Amino acid sequence: MSAIRTVVRGAQRRRVSTIVIVAATTMAVTATVLAGLLLAASSAPFDNAFARQHGAHLTALFDSAKTTKAQAAATAAQAKESIGPFPVATATPKQDPENPPIPPLTVVGRADPGADPIDKVTLLAGRWARTTGEIVVARTNLMIPPGIVLHLTNGSTLKVVGEARSISRTAQGWVTPDEAAALGQTGWQMLYRYADASSATAMTAHRTALGPAAQAQSWLDVRNDAAHRTQLYVPLLSSFGLLGLALAALVIGNVTAGTIASATRRIGVLKALGLTPSQVVRACLAQALIPGLIGAVLGIVVGDLLAVPLTADVADLFGTVPLSVTPWVDAIAIVAAVLVIGATAAPAAYRAAKLRTVDALAVGRTPHNGRGRVAARLAARTRLPRPLSLGLAQPFTRPARLLAMLVTIGLGAAAATFAIGLTLSLRQVQAAHDAPDTSADVLVAPDRPGADDPRAVIAATPGTGQFYGRGPADITVTGLRDAAQGTVTSGDARWAGYAMLAGRWYTAPGEAVVSTGFLTATGMHLGDTVTGAGHRPLTLVGEVFDGSANNHLYTDVASLSAAGAQPFLEWYVKLQPGTDRTAYIEALRSKNVYAEATRTEGVDGTLLVLDSLTALLTGLLVSVAGLGVLNAVVLESRDRVHDIGVHKSVGMTPKQTAAMVVASVGLPGLIGGAVGVPAGYLLHRWALPAMAHGAGIRLPQTTIDVYAPALLAVLALAGLVLAAAGALLPAGWAARTRTAVALRTE
Amino acid sequence: MIDVVDVSRRYEGDQAALDHLSLHVAEGECLALLGPSGSGKSTLLNLIAGLDRPTEGTVTVGGTRVDRLGEAAAARYRRATIGLVFQFFNLLDDLTVADNVLLPAQIAGAPAARSRQRARELLETLGIDRHADAYPGRLSGGERQRVAVARALMNRPPLLLADEPTGALDTASGAEVRKLLVDLHADGQTIVLVTHDEALATTVATRTVRLVDGQVTA
Numbered sequence A: 001m002s003a004i005r006t007v008v009r010g011a012q013r014r015r016v017s018t019i020v021i022v023a024a025t026t027m028a029v030t031a032t033v034l035a036g037l038l039l040a041a042s043s044a045p046f047d048n049a050f051a052r053q054h055g056a057h058l059t060a061l062f063d064s065a066k067t068t069k070a071q072a073a074a075t076a077a078q079a080k081e082s083i084g085p086f087p088v089a090t091a092t093p094k095q096d097p098e099n100p101p102i103p104p105l106t107v108v109g110r111a112d113p114g115a116d117p118i119d120k121v122t123l124l125a126g127r128w129a130r131t132t133g134e135i136v137v138a139r140t141n142l143m144i145p146p147g148i149v150l151h152l153t154n155g156s157t158l159k160v161v162g163e164a165r166s167i168s169r170t171a172q173g174w175v176t177p178d179e180a181a182a183l184g185q186t187g188w189q190m191l192y193r194y195a196d197a198s199s200a201t202a203m204t205a206h207r208t209a210l211g212p213a214a215q216a217q218s219w220l221d222v223r224n225d226a227a228h229r230t231q232l233y234v235p236l237l238s239s240f241g242l243l244g245l246a247l248a249a250l251v252i253g254n255v256t257a258g259t260i261a262s263a264t265r266r267i268g269v270l271k272a273l274g275l276t277p278s279q280v281v282r283a284c285l286a287q288a289l290i291p292g293l294i295g296a297v298l299g300i301v302v303g304d305l306l307a308v309p310l311t312a313d314v315a316d317l318f319g320t321v322p323l324s325v326t327p328w329v330d331a332i333a334i335v336a337a338v339l340v341i342g343a344t345a346a347p348a349a350y351r352a353a354k355l356r357t358v359d360a361l362a363v364g365r366t367p368h369n370g371r372g373r374v375a376a377r378l379a380a381r382t383r384l385p386r387p388l389s390l391g392l393a394q395p396f397t398r399p400a401r402l403l404a405m406l407v408t409i410g411l412g413a414a415a416a417t418f419a420i421g422l423t424l425s426l427r428q429v430q431a432a433h434d435a436p437d438t439s440a441d442v443l444v445a446p447d448r449p450g451a452d453d454p455r456a457v458i459a460a461t462p463g464t465g466q467f468y469g470r471g472p473a474d475i476t477v478t479g480l481r482d483a484a485q486g487t488v489t490s491g492d493a494r495w496a497g498y499a500m501l502a503g504r505w506y507t508a509p510g511e512a513v514v515s516t517g518f519l520t521a522t523g524m525h526l527g528d529t530v531t532g533a534g535h536r537p538l539t540l541v542g543e544v545f546d547g548s549a550n551n552h553l554y555t556d557v558a559s560l561s562a563a564g565a566q567p568f569l570e571w572y573v574k575l576q577p578g579t580d581r582t583a584y585i586e587a588l589r590s591k592n593v594y595a596e597a598t599r600t601e602g603v604d605g606t607l608l609v610l611d612s613l614t615a616l617l618t619g620l621l622v623s624v625a626g627l628g629v630l631n632a633v634v635l636e637s638r639d640r641v642h643d644i645g646v647h648k649s650v651g652m653t654p655k656q657t658a659a660m661v662v663a664s665v666g667l668p669g670l671i672g673g674a675v676g677v678p679a680g681y682l683l684h685r686w687a688l689p690a691m692a693h694g695a696g697i698r699l700p701q702t703t704i705d706v707y708a709p710a711l712l713a714v715l716a717l718a719g720l721v722l723a724a725a726g727a728l729l730p731a732g733w734a735a736r737t738r739t740a741v742a743l744r745t746e
Numbered sequence B: 001m002i003d004v005v006d007v008s009r010r011y012e013g014d015q016a017a018l019d020h021l022s023l024h025v026a027e028g029e030c031l032a033l034l035g036p037s038g039s040g041k042s043t044l045l046n047l048i049a050g051l052d053r054p055t056e057g058t059v060t061v062g063g064t065r066v067d068r069l070g071e072a073a074a075a076r077y078r079r080a081t082i083g084l085v086f087q088f089f090n091l092l093d094d095l096t097v098a099d100n101v102l103l104p105a106q107i108a109g110a111p112a113a114r115s116r117q118r119a120r121e122l123l124e125t126l127g128i129d130r131h132a133d134a135y136p137g138r139l140s141g142g143e144r145q146r147v148a149v150a151r152a153l154m155n156r157p158p159l160l161l162a163d164e165p166t167g168a169l170d171t172a173s174g175a176e177v178r179k180l181l182v183d184l185h186a187d188g189q190t191i192v193l194v195t196h197d198e199a200l201a202t203t204v205a206t207r208t209v210r211l212v213d214g215q216v217t218a
């Protein structure tokens, strides 16, 4: 209707406010989309990816020497759904001492692994294999990028044409059925889905039903293993997503309410001319919702564009497959933005409609109604240049607007503080998690269990400092149904860098340290003794952080009974200072011992992903907060344009005017920073252990104490910088306003 | 046309701004309200315009009990019955002169073409049609007040209320506005105007009423 159009047209001519609403909504919705995707990607990542790929509950391998294709196919009757049989073969790459060893790959011949009804494998790079001689490898830590040609021990070659991921981990590579036959088929693969697949008991029954000829892998085991990767990041990323949503909502709300509040006099005029209260409400809502909706749609577009590379990275982090288009995240973001705008615009609009017309008309003419006089008098007494003291006192004449500005700046500062803390904590968590791998210089890995013990060679090679062996072993625990995932060491592993949460590292056989998950699962405490088959009684002497919530146990290899199967140990060597690592590795290789440099710190791609993600979200949130300040100052300057004219008429220069406007945000900036930074600090201090606890882990104190005092001080000043940055543009406008124009403006 | 009967208006705690005041204005009359600052003139005008409600007493305009109207009804009443002119114009700076004048018709939902025609005629009559596309900030005080009068007359209100229409104007601009009001009254417009300006009261008004401390004096 025309009355609404009139008010809206007013809004359109108020370009800055409209642009700020559009821009703030765009950024906030972009942040919401990214945060929402983070939440989506980190909520039960395995289960969701498994559902999307329609993963296999049981992956069975039948020895083709003992089972015919028809016999394998007949097992389909036992399951609700199944596919196969697919030919299975082993591709054994030639070992090349110059390169890290590529283990033999179990490959499956499937014509179109992406299109099958079960285990819809996701192609991550390149394309599917079309002819013989081509292979698509499963993306793992092995990192075999497309383009590489694998030379096999049987003389043939396989060109890597793509990388793919099967959530059910059904193969290490996929080739055409013809190629599988050419490689020398060893088995048949069948993939099944069952109606009841949620319990270990049910899965064991299904496995048994396949008969002794089949080797089968349950999805529950795969899921358990995947959880180990994700437990650490899920709570961190979700919390950041939630923070993004909250700040976005608050800033949109502030901007909307502020814009309507500043239109009070205009509304008074319209009411004097006969606009009814309900028309006022509708007009105000339209004024806020139209630019808000435009911003929301823009935000969706930008968010979705940014999401494409980000979700791929996050999926890699979790070992899942990227979420495809997520219209529901978009829909929720739009609905949420509109609801927030509506919810904050409605009370402001209602207030405007309720305000007595006579009072509304008086707004701007008598803004001082007593408030802020004390502040003005105090400011006048300071020794500051008059423009600065005038500016400092300004915010106090409008306490509500001052509060809104404080909240905006405070939240921006808190978000930045929390985000930086989160990034630093993630680095520390990753560092603590990786320490056992990065503390050594050289890794010596015999290529098969039972190969010659390289201990003597290492000890005899010049340059060796300290070294120990480490390997996996299942540790049975009386009272626990499943064995604990054990890690056994040989030699002194105290320098390995495991982060201790309590107690100490073990020093003798018969002692053990365990993960928090072990203590939770067994209900044991440090000092208790673990008994079980295959090892001597183990006294728990320490609680270790290894980034996992599972029940892990670490002990000396000599704690295992000599009768049992001996674990496969890899040797971690720390070199004497000044030893040339390359030459040392050469020396070992010349003695027919395979050695390689250990991973160095800080090169982890996933960390970079998280860093860029948090940086992006932080940047968005801080910009949104800056826009909030900009909007507040614009509204304030417009209300004060007459005062500014008066000041200029008595000789205030443009520079002084700009200084006055910037100074008017000085106090809110300082206070906002001074309140926001401790708030972010406390939030981090409280949220991190709480989230870790929710994930069933405890974090070492080093991952929580990440703020250096100097960093906190710099962050506290950030509130001031943020406020000043937001005020700079309107300050320029105020400085340029011609005095005559300013004085004539009503 | 206007019947104010035994009206009082008290602000919280304060002495009454209007104290048991009664007043009758006939159709076609031009009444000037005079009185010292703070005597309650603006308060009375606000009651008649339905911008405010009396603490006691009744206000009837053209048969409507204005003191009983709710917010929405009061708005519709103003739309149909009242034209308001303020001392400080209250024009919207971001609308052109023509759009400011059109506002009341748009708010009332009048047909657009006919409203534009009416606005053009009004601006011509008031001698400000050359400024139709200008913004109010560029006009002189007298010109702005003429725009405000044009806006007040847009919906052909039976009653024109003016609160110190010449209060912010110099002598020459004041004279322009005075002549305008005389002409309007000559055309039969009922007017109630508040003023400190004795000259305005004597040239325009058919009757003057003096307020002191919220009461009518002889």
Ligand SMILES: Nc1ncnc2c1ncn2[C@@H]1O[C@H](COP(=O)(O)OP(=O)(O)OP(=O)(O)O)[C@@H](O)[C@H]1O
Pocket: B011, B012, B014, B016, B017, B035, B036, B037, B038, B039, B040, B041, B042, B043, B044
């Ligand atoms: N919103 C209000 N709250 C409290 N008191 C008020 C309010 N509005 C007016 N008053 C008081 O009511 C009295 C009458 O005010 P009013 O504005 O009607 O006077 P006036 O005759 O129009 O004066 P002037 O000629 O200065 O415009 C004054 O004492 C004034 O202080």
Ligand SMILES: [Mg+2]
Pocket: B041, B042, B043, B163
């Ligand atoms: Mg008055």
